[in-house]
Amino acid sequence: MDLSIYLQKKKELIDEALDIYLPSPNGYASTIHKAMRYSLLGGGKRLRPILTIASCELVDGDSDSVLPFACAIELIHTYSLIHDDLPAMDNDDYRRGNLTNHRVFGEAAAILAGDALLTEAFRLMTDSKTIFKLNTPVVLDVINDIAYAAGVCGMIGGQIVDLESEGKEVFLPDIEYIHTHKTGHIIRASVMTGVKLGGGTEEEIELLSEYGKAIGLAFQIIDDILNVEGDKAELGKSVGSDAKKGKATYPGVLGIDDSRRSANLLIDKAIGFLEKFDDKAEPLRMIARYIEARKK
Amino acid sequence: MDLSIYLQKKKELIDEALDIYLPSPNGYASTIHKAMRYSLLGGGKRLRPILTIASCELVDGDSDSVLPFACAIELIHTYSLIHDDLPAMDNDDYRRGNLTNHRVFGEAAAILAGDALLTEAFRLMTDSKTIFKLNTPVVLDVINDIAYAAGVCGMIGGQIVDLESEGKEVFLPDIEYIHTHKTGHIIRASVMTGVKLGGGTEEEIELLSEYGKAIGLAFQIIDDILNVEGDKAELGKSVGSDAKKGKATYPGVLGIDDSRRSANLLIDKAIGFLEKFDDKAEPLRMIARYIEARKK
Numbered sequence: 001m002d003l004s005i006y007l008q009k010k011k012e013l014i015d016e017a018l019d020i021y022l023p024s025p026n027g028y029a030s031t032i033h034k035a036m037r038y039s040l041l042g043g044g045k046r047l048r049p050i051l052t053i054a055s056c057e058l059v060d061g062d063s064d065s066v067l068p069f070a071c072a073i074e075l076i077h078t079y080s081l082i083h084d085d086l087p088a089m090d091n092d093d094y095r096r097g098n099l100t101n102h103r104v105f106g107e108a109a110a111i112l113a114g115d116a117l118l119t120e121a122f123r124l125m126t127d128s129k130t131i132f133k134l135n136t137p138v139v140l141d142v143i144n145d146i147a148y149a150a151g152v153c154g155m156i157g158g159q160i161v162d163l164e165s166e167g168k169e170v171f172l173p174d175i176e177y178i179h180t181h182k183t184g185h186i187i188r189a190s191v192m193t194g195v196k197l198g199g200g201t202e203e204e205i206e207l208l209s210e211y212g213k214a215i216g217l218a219f220q221i222i223d224d225i226l227n228v229e230g231d232k233a234e235l236g237k238s239v240g241s242d243a244k245k246g247k248a249t250y251p252g253v254l255g256i257d258d259s260r261r262s263a264n265l266l267i268d269k270a271i272g273f274l275e276k277f278d279d280k281a282e283p284l285r286m287i288a289r290y291i292e293a294r295k296k
Numbered sequence: 297m298d299l300s301i302y303l304q305k306k307k308e309l310i311d312e313a314l315d316i317y318l319p320s321p322n323g324y325a326s327t328i329h330k331a332m333r334y335s336l337l338g339g340g341k342r343l344r345p346i347l348t349i350a351s352c353e354l355v356d357g358d359s360d361s362v363l364p365f366a367c368a369i370e371l372i373h374t375y376s377l378i379h380d381d382l383p384a385m386d387n388d389d390y391r392r393g394n395l396t397n398h399r400v401f402g403e404a405a406a407i408l409a410g411d412a413l414l415t416e417a418f419r420l421m422t423d424s425k426t427i428f429k430l431n432t433p434v435v436l437d438v439i440n441d442i443a444y445a446a447g448v449c450g451m452i453g454g455q456i457v458d459l460e461s462e463g464k465e466v467f468l469p470d471i472e473y474i475h476t477h478k479t480g481h482i483i484r485a486s487v488m489t490g491v492k493l494g495g496g497t498e499e500e501i502e503l504l505s506e507y508g509k510a511i512g513l514a515f516q517i518i519d520d521i522l523n524v525e526g527d528k529a530e531l532g533k534s535v536g537s538d539a540k541k542g543k544a545t546y547p548g549v550l551g552i553d554d555s556r557r558s559a560n561l562l563i564d565k566a567i568g569f570l571e572k573f574d575d576k577a578e579p580l581r582m583i584a585r586y587i588e589a590r591k592k
Contacts, residue, residue, distance in 0.1 A: 002513075015543055023448065023449065028453060028457050028477075029448060029452075029454075029456050029477075031456055031460065032448055032452060032453065032456045033448065036448065066450070070458050079358035079411075082407075083407060083411060086407065088402075088404045088409070089404050089409060097536060106383035106384075108384045108385050108456075108459055109456065111382065111384060111385070111407065112379075112410075112452050112455060112456050115375075115377075115410075115411075115414065115452055116447055116452045118411065118414060118415065118451065119414065119443055119446050120443070120445040120447050122418045122443040122446060123440060123441065123444055123447055125441035126436045126437070126439045126440035126443060127440060128436075128440070130436070131436065136432040136433050136436055137432050138435065139432075139436060140422045140424075140427065140432055140435060141422070141424070142424045143418065143439075144419060144422035144423060144424070146417055147415055147416070147418040147419035147422060149413040151412055151416050151419055152319065152325060152328055152329065152332065152412040153319065153413070154418060156325075156408050156411055156412045156415065157324060157325035157328065158325075159408060160325050160327055160328045160404075160405065160408050161324050161325055163404055164327065164569035177324050181324075181325075215483040266589075277342060291481060295473050
């Protein structure tokens with residue numbers, strides 16, 4: 001299979017669905033609708049929702065019925081980017097090659113657009129039009145996984161420790177905490193959502209959980225490396241900003257070579273967890289390799 | 297019945313539950329736990345969760361199993377206060393007689409604490425320990441109501457129009473939009489959560505929906521009136537701030553007397569919707585009168 005065609009087709013499917021799920025700007029409150037759409041539809045690899053769909057298809061699940069959940073995870077991811085970019089947080093001007101949300105709509109609208117995307121994710125995942133074909137206890141279980149991964153024991157916990165570590169000496173356990181929480185948990189939850197809603201067995205869920213954990217950490221290590229070695233035009237965001245802000249990063253703790261090696265090991269480990277699956281796991285294997293080799 | 301004893305007992309029940317549901321500050325990310333607890337446990341009338349419990353008890357539902365949902369609504373309410381108080385929004389220094397969250401923990405932590413409370417609400421409502429006794433399709437329906445009421449078609453929509461109306465001439469339809477969305481929807485959802493999870497009939501749900509709508513709007517009209525006529529010490533927040541900021545308010549559009557009359561009419565209407573219920577509706581009737589007469 002050709003991964004770039006696979007990713008492109010899935011991305012188109014997701015982009016179309018996101019456009020439909022999100023309310024259009026009209027009448028009252030149109031600023032906030034515009035701000036939501038600006039960040040959500042302004043590019044992005046759609047890696048998390050693609051992982052959800054690929055994991056669902058791996059266990060022969062119905063990818064149509066998992067699509068709203070895949071999109072909900074992208075809404076949560078986008079909210080987290082909008083809030084992370086705020087002046088009080090990372091104070092970034094560019095994201096995905098465009099001005100950040102608050103630079104276009106102002107801080108108040110950016111905070112509210114983030115809040116709205118997060119809330120909308122949970123509305124979408126409980127919409128009776130969305131879930132009527134699904135097993136409701138599994139739906140509740142999946143929403144719980146996602147809320148846990150996005151919350152104070154996951155993404156938000158990672159983000160606050162990340163902010164508090166700026167300019168301080170950090171060690172491997174600290175940076176591992178930050179990365180598994182800030183990025184890893186929600187990537188793992190993306191995979192879990194697909195395999196659980198797709199009807200995977202206990203063993204399949206367990207294997208995919210390990211796969212998700214490994215690629216999640218690897219993804220953030222590569223992100224750190226790209227912030228040192230990447231190309232600004234290709235990345236669509238500034239390079240070298242982590243070092244300037246004194247951010248806790250893998251290269252900062254281990255150096256570039258050992259960080260690269262850690263990422264490679266994690267990707268090999270992730271692919272190892274897919275061993276018992278046949279050719280249907282090819283997309284997940286190739287996505288793991290893509291995470292390892294990505295330039296943006 | 298003595299309403300003040302009733303409210304006090306329910307408040308104690310809710311405060312205790314909130315303390316248990318919220319993770320304690322320890323290890324990594326303790327700042328955010330502290331910030332969440334500071335605003336959540338620092339007072340508050342607990343009106344929304346009390347409405348949930350009272351509505352559940354009205355239809356002979358099990359109030360223990362509805363408690364986590366009542367608390368989840370309070371988490372959402374608290375997140376909205378933290379974000380509303382931010383410098384980029386209303387820029388308030390005091391809330392419930394205490395310094396606002398960002399004045400104590402800084403803006404970044406306050407934004408994240410709000411995000412975390414919102415996310416935690418959905419985690420709590422899908423926790424298998426919480427919901428095992430409940431009918432899962434009703435749980436999903438209730439979460440959907442709450443997400444809708446808190447989202448861009450509800451609270452957040454009201455908040456952005458509120459901010460955008462500052463200093464502009466507004467008319468009755470505008471202020472009605474702001475108040476029903478910013479405050480009314482989530483108060484109505486609090487009532488809906490109780491009656492739906494409590495096993496209310498279609499007719500009971502319909503009547504309570506109208507009751508919730510009416511008290512929700514009345515609540516915000518009284519809030520506006522208190523911002524003109526209230527006592528700062530009793531309110532725990534500044535008085536006269538709406539006029540200073542050029543906020544869209546009922547007194548601003550209708551004057552104090554007509555605003556008071558509108559609120560009285562809404563409360564009478566709300567109580568009218570409880571007519572077919574017997575003595576068990578007494579708490580909801582008294583809460584409506586309490587909203588009308590409140591000084592804080």
